[in-house]
Amino acid sequence: MAFYNALIVTLMQYVYVLSKKYKVLLILDEPETFAHPSFAFFLGKLINTLTLQSNNLTTICATHSWDFLQGIKNGAKVKVIRRKKDGEVEVNEWNGEVYIPGFGVTAMLSD
Numbered sequence: 821m822a823f824y825n826a827l828i829v830t831l832m833q834y835v836y837v838l839s840k841k842y843k844v845l846l847i848l849d850e851p852e853t854f855a856h857p858s859f860a861f862f863l864g865k866l867i868n869t870l871t872l873q874s875n876n877l878t879t880i881c882a883t884h885s886w887d888f889l890q891g892i893k894n895g896a897k898v899k900v901i902r903r904k905k906d907g908e909v910e911v912n913e914w915n916g917e918v919y920i921p922g923f924g925v926t927a928m929l930s931d
Contacts, residue, residue, distance in 0.1 A: 825855045828863060836870040839877035847880045857887040864891025872896065 828851045835846050851867065852860035864887070871879045872895050883889065892898065902910045 839874040843876045849882045852885045852888040860885045860887040861891040864888040868892040868896045
């Protein structure tokens, strides 16, 4: 698991180059797993930057990391999907503000 985050960085670089020729949909489940908070921020920033620079790359990430979200927020179209305890599903646009409609930081990290 020590190299998981390095693998994500390498994967993003390869997928970005691949998106120069093909349409690419990349789905990542918690890419910041095992990362220090500052590296989780970096991963969010990297994924955001490469996705915005490519017209053919769409990236979907599942995360519980506030640091990752802070890295990904600038310019990205971020939607937060949350299943509430009563079973209802919410989809909210997130514009990068500290408050995410529907839940606070602690709720996001613990649900």
